[in-house]
Amino acid sequence: MSIARDVTFCIKTIARPWGCARLVRSIHAHLDGAKIIVADDGPKAHRFSEKYPQDAARCQEVINIDTVDVGVGAGRNAAVDAVETELFFLFDDDHVVTESLDMPLLMQRFQGSDIDILSVRQGKGGKPHMLTPIMDGQRIWVHKGERRRQGPLAWCDMGSNAFLARAETITQGNRWDDSIKIFEHWEFFYRASRLNGLKVCVATDCSVKHRHVKGSKKIYQPFRDRSQFRSLGLKKHGFRSMRGTSGGIFHA
Amino acid sequence: MRDVTFCIKTIHRPESCAALVRSILKHCPEPPKIHVVDDGKPEHRFKTRSPDAAELCDRVIETDYDIGLSAGRNLLLDTVKTPKVIFTDDDHEVTPETRLPLLVMKLDRSHDLDMLAAMSGDREGPRMMRSNGHTLRIFPGAYHWDEGIGRCHYVGNCFVAYTDILQGIRWDESLKMEEHWDFFWRAKVAGLCCGVATDHVFAHNHVDPPEYVRHRPEYARAAMDKHGIKRVKYR
Numbered sequence: 001m002s003i004a005r006d007v008t009f010c011i012k013t014i015a016r017p018w019g020c021a022r023l024v025r026s027i028h029a030h031l032d033g034a035k036i037i038v039a040d041d042g043p044k045a046h047r048f049s050e051k052y053p054q055d056a057a058r059c060q061e062v063i064n065i066d067t068v069d070v071g072v073g074a075g076r077n078a079a080v081d082a083v084e085t086e087l088f089f090l091f092d093d094d095h096v097v098t099e100s101l102d103m104p105l106l107m108q109r110f111q112g113s114d115i116d117i118l119s120v121r122q123g124k125g126g127k128p129h130m131l132t133p134i135m136d137g138q139r140i141w142v143h144k145g146e147r148r149r150q151g152p153l154a155w156c157d158m159g160s161n162a163f164l165a166r167a168e169t170i171t172q173g174n175r176w177d178d179s180i181k182i183f184e185h186w187e188f189f190y191r192a193s194r195l196n197g198l199k200v201c202v203a204t205d206c207s208v209k210h211r212h213v214k215g216s217k218k219i220y221q222p223f224r225d226r227s228q229f230r231s232l233g234l235k236k237h238g239f240r241s242m243r244g245t246s247g248g249i250f251h252a
Numbered sequence: 253m254r255d256v257t258f259c260i261k262t263i264h265r266p267e268s269c270a271a272l273v274r275s276i277l278k279h280c281p282e283p284p285k286i287h288v289v290d291d292g293k294p295e296h297r298f299k300t301r302s303p304d305a306a307e308l309c310d311r312v313i314e315t316d317y318d319i320g321l322s323a324g325r326n327l328l329l330d331t332v333k334t335p336k337v338i339f340t341d342d343d344h345e346v347t348p349e350t351r352l353p354l355l356v357m358k359l360d361r362s363h364d365l366d367m368l369a370a371m372s373g374d375r376e377g378p379r380m381m382r383s384n385g386h387t388l389r390i391f392p393g394a395y396h397w398d399e400g401i402g403r404c405h406y407v408g409n410c411f412v413a414y415t416d417i418l419q420g421i422r423w424d425e426s427l428k429m430e431e432h433w434d435f436f437w438r439a440k441v442a443g444l445c446c447g448v449a450t451d452h453v454f455a456h457n458h459v460d461p462p463e464y465v466r467h468r469p470e471y472a473r474a475a476m477d478k479h480g481i482k483r484v485k486y487r
Contacts, residue, residue: 136335145421
């Protein structure tokens with residue numbers, strides 16, 4: 001398998017064009033001939049292709065979604081739908097690729113294993129997590145943990161947003177929910193691991209950097225501060241509350 | 253206590269297991285359900301050697317030989333239908349000092365607790381765990397004391413806990429020994445909240461079962477490798 005032929009790198013971005021450009025450059029710097037697809041639903045004046053046309057030109061495709069704030073779910077689905085290779089690798093727009101992301105090793109582990117989604121660490125984050133329904137299915141407990149370990153590979157319910165998967169796995173059976181614009185992470189992995197039986201694994205010895213881009217307070221931050229989407233995801237699966245990794249309880 | 257299942261994983265200690273079962277029924281006016289998993293050899297089985305006591309249990313599951321404590325406990329977790337479980341070793345016994353119904357009630361009352369242990373004889377008080385990436389230290393202490401309950405990271409092998417929370421952690425079946433600290437370290441990392449009610453005591457009359465091999469360094473090595481540490485120090 002080769003990076004240039006078999007894998008497409010997918011980025012969903014909103015109103016953080018600077019972060020997206022940094023990621024695109026880091027992909028090109030470390031992964032020869034990488035195909036990149038960017039899905040951008042930011043306000044027109046803050047789009048990646050407007051602000052960084054030269055970097056955008058080096059991508060295979062930049063999908064400028066007409067509807068501003070179509071959401072993380074719909075944006076990622078659009079990017080993965082456009083993938084023509086067998087595999088894709090997903091990023092957040094504030095990730096940065098370094099030599100710690102060993103793509104050949106990841107692809108080798110992925111092939112010939114039972115793994116459907118192979119996540120990497122993101123800096124100190126992105127540890128293997130479990131999603132355990134508790135209290136008679138009324139509460140979902142999101143906690144660090146793993147089912148099984150084999151050297152650096154940890155099989156679990158949820159990894160980070162930097163992962164390798166078959167495009168078909170997502171497009172045919174485990175898409176992101178278009179209606180959940182943010183707080184989509186656990187909901188996506190809950191369906192993948194607990195409902196659809198996909199095998200999720202974290203390669204704990206591979207990582208991307210997670211250099212959080214704050215984004216503009218006026219333009220970007222309002223897109224984040226919307227806990228109604230956490231409630232939406234919880235209610236969808238009949239949960240009334242979530243117990244978070246640090247013990248906090250969030251009610252739907 | 254019909255919403256609690258007393259879970260016993262036993263191997264080659266049929267007399268101890270029988271004594272434990274009888275002690276549960278003797279000291280609980282409204283006894284819990286009792287489930288036993290036995291992975292011993294046919295000639296040392298609990299059901300064969302102590303049929304009367306086995307009759308008193310709600311369920312006795314006989315498995316292949318030596319599936320190990322972790323697999324046995326996970327099997328118990330998978331078969332119980334109650335929201336709460338009690339786990340002890342097969343050589344523990346319930347006594348008046350255990351005050352088992354009250355122990356369960358204390359777990360119910362403490363909304364932050366996922367697991368509440370009792371003392372094992374005069375041992376197994378609350379302990380803390382700390383790792384510097386090289387050495388994992390397990391030492392006596394609690395981070396909070398309240399009404400005789402020391403909240404901590406590591407407790408002994410006799411406790412009441414919520415079934416679903418234990419389902420989220422489970423025991424590592426690849427470790428037939430050294431599973432105890434591995435379980436509690438993963439539980440601590442996951443954010444499980446446990447404590448010891450030091451005024452509740454299970455009696456512990458340790459018996460080494462026949463053919464029992466105590467020191468198996470291969471499991472110690474495997475458990476430490478898994479967590480990337482070099483040694484575990486108890487104090």
